[in-house]
Amino acid sequence: MHDRGGWPTQAPIDRSEHQLADWELLVDALVGALGRHGVMNVDELRRGIEGMPPDEYERASYYERWLYSVETVLIEKGVLAPRELDRRIGG
């Protein structure tokens, strides 16, 4: 899902603020730490988000997209094994 600018829509823009959950703050911190340690940069993060299947992209919240991308890119790099996170959380 990528390059959506200019697509026609009738849907109103949701401008409401919301309190971030703890896991969202952790995802933000994780991306910052991965960048500072040279493991993964923000352009890779963006590519990983753009590469999500459109239906998953539409369902996911902002930080769910970040997390999806982090997992995808870290698997690409061999930092994580495929499905390693699922196994560790018993999924």
Place this chain on the structure above:
Amino acid sequence: MRYRGDQRVRIAARLHEGHHRIPGYLKGKTGRVARVHGSFPNPETRAYGTDGLPRQPLYLVGFAQRDVWPDYRGPAGDRIYADVFEHWLEEA
């Protein structure tokens, strides 16, 4: 830097596989260089884990909204600006 301030430029209309940093709605559109930002690591190669070097010149380019959106009904002077790397620009 191949282009200078106020120079007319056109966004290349070519296709591009993979991560790229040009909005589709600007491809083929003509605008003017509003500012020369300097040179920066290329996000299109950084997105694949490289260092993005050599740095690429980056410009702020302004377009008339009426040139970008065929049915734009706002004032004629309205403009839209985008940061564009040099490899997406052509002389116009």
